[in-house]
Amino acid sequence: MLDKRIIEELKNIVGDDQVATDRQDLICYGYDATQMEFLPDAVVHPGSPEEVSAVLKLANAENFPVFPRGAGSGFTGGSLPKGGGVVLVVTRLDKILRIDTENLIAEVEPGVVTEQFQIAVEKLGLFYPPDPASLKFSTLGGNVAENAGGPRCVKYGVTRDFVMGLEVVLPTGEIIRTGGETYKGVVGYDMTRLMCGSEGTLGVITKIIFKLLPLPEAKKTMLTIFDSIDGAAKAVSTIIGNKIIPTTLEFMDYGTLQCVEKRFTLGIPANGRAVLLIEVDGDRELIERQAAQIQELIAPLGLVECKVAKDAAESEALWKVRRLVSPSLRDVNPDKFNEDIVVPRSKVPEVIRTIEKIKQKYDIPIVNFGHAGDGNIHVNIMIDKSVAGMEEKAHAAIAEVFQAALDLNGTMSGEHGVGLAKQPFIHLELKPAQVAAMKAIKHALDPNNILNPGKMFPL
Numbered sequence: 001m002l003d004k005r006i007i008e009e010l011k012n013i014v015g016d017d018q019v020a021t022d023r024q025d026l027i028c029y030g031y032d033a034t035q036m037e038f039l040p041d042a043v044v045h046p047g048s049p050e051e052v053s054a055v056l057k058l059a060n061a062e063n064f065p066v067f068p069r070g071a072g073s074g075f076t077g078g079s080l081p082k083g084g085g086v087v088l089v090v091t092r093l094d095k096i097l098r099i100d101t102e103n104l105i106a107e108v109e110p111g112v113v114t115e116q117f118q119i120a121v122e123k124l125g126l127f128y129p130p131d132p133a134s135l136k137f138s139t140l141g142g143n144v145a146e147n148a149g150g151p152r153c154v155k156y157g158v159t160r161d162f163v164m165g166l167e168v169v170l171p172t173g174e175i176i177r178t179g180g181e182t183y184k185g186v187v188g189y190d191m192t193r194l195m196c197g198s199e200g201t202l203g204v205i206t207k208i209i210f211k212l213l214p215l216p217e218a219k220k221t222m223l224t225i226f227d228s229i230d231g232a233a234k235a236v237s238t239i240i241g242n243k244i245i246p247t248t249l250e251f252m253d254y255g256t257l258q259c260v261e262k263r264f265t266l267g268i269p270a271n272g273r274a275v276l277l278i279e280v281d282g283d284r285e286l287i288e289r290q291a292a293q294i295q296e297l298i299a300p301l302g303l304v305e306c307k308v309a310k311d312a313a314e315s316e317a318l319w320k321v322r323r324l325v326s327p328s329l330r331d332v333n334p335d336k337f338n339e340d341i342v343v344p345r346s347k348v349p350e351v352i353r354t355i356e357k358i359k360q361k362y363d364i365p366i367v368n369f370g371h372a373g374d375g376n377i378h379v380n381i382m383i384d385k386s387v388a389g390m391e392e393k394a395h396a397a398i399a400e401v402f403q404a405a406l407d408l409n410g411t412m413s414g415e416h417g418v419g420l421a422k423q424p425f426i427h428l429e430l431k432p433a434q435v436a437a438m439k440a441i442k443h444a445l446d447p448n449n450i451l452n453p454g455k456m457f458p459l
């Protein structure tokens, strides 16, 4: 519980109307896309990096924790104020400061919503590829802090690959710049990369310089239906093995399709067991050639049907199937756990087979979808928490799913990070010496453990 004097000091920094302490306001900032909830003592909405800095200096002087938050759409509890303290919401910092069409860069504040940024650059013929499925509400600061990915990452890379420089308020309140506007730069440690994916534990991001690309001339979308999961998985390695890198290779298994079908008539043929949503982009001649080549390559792999979009409206209709996946799964099972393991893409069929065995061992429904092009599978454990013993079973199954990915030289998480949710499992992936090195970095930058304490590393 923060004492009244500290609340008054916070109001002096950000203004009376930018500090909330009423229960109904606090509830709005105590949840994210996990099923966890924790109530903060106060919520502050700073309007400048200097205000962020003053809040953090006060926190160090008075020893209270501060939890950075964007849109609160994280899947691992990264922004949640476990144990109480101050939630620092960056959404007032929401300006696109400049789009430089000569140098193909943009400078933005962290509270800009991802899709708004994409729309703004596309109006100028430019392209910002990272496209988390949450792009209609997630913030760019949250994307950098989580190093968010999305369907287009198979061709273009993740958020980190577009971050050239940052302004960061360190946990002790100093404001620093990392990287810059140049494509090259090797002076000192690469603090920009360190901050990408640091989950709000090493600093508050207050400005971002992004690299942009020219907007591709055209794209072509295909929804392909296979009679087996193996066929769909083989299609991924066959396409890439033939040196075609599509923009998107999204995969949905039969369980996922059945959930989507409850919201939307898909028209999947009776023998359809898995779907791959494939998109290519580039100049018109190239994408026509690649689309034809892809259809030829996947035809012998148990292809049941291939729907090819003729225009933007048809493409949007095909994408609707993919966009409905998350909400449809949640409709069917609000208690689901959504994990996001990654394996080398050629190992996708093997890991899916192992997940099937785990499903049978624990007698628990599991459905899989995700970014097959980069081996990133969203494994959804569809439990009903009201059934006694289910949650424990789910945790045991999750540990085995993580181990299966690690055994295939993969990782526990490609996009969602550790936060609170994966803390109990990080020892599976990281050796004690790796954790010790990471903790040493955290301690050097945050000696009083003020910023987002209790995240990432188990206590």
Ligand SMILES: Cc1cc2nc3c(=O)[nH]c(=O)nc-3n(C[C@H](O)[C@H](O)[C@H](O)COP(=O)(O)OP(=O)(O)OC[C@H]3O[C@@H](n4cnc5c(N)ncnc54)[C@H](O)[C@@H]3O)c2cc1C
Pocket (backbone or CB within 6 Å): 032, 033, 067, 068, 069, 070, 071, 072, 073, 074, 075, 077, 078, 079, 090, 110, 131, 132, 133, 134, 137, 138, 139, 140, 141, 142, 143, 144, 145, 146, 147, 148, 149, 150, 151, 199, 200, 201, 203, 204, 205, 206, 326, 415, 416, 452
């Ligand atoms: C329906 C749905 C679909 C999703 N799809 C994807 C997907 O395809 N790919 C993907 O990668 N993720 C996805 N996510 C997860 C989530 O949207 C991303 O992790 C996103 O980047 C979080 O952004 P946010 O603004 O909501 O951040 P928050 O949830 O508010 O915060 C996330 C983390 O970032 C930190 N943080 C936020 N802002 C800052 C800042 N300015 N400075 C320092 N730290 C900060 C927080 O402390 C926290 O640790 C999805 C989520 C949902 C609900």
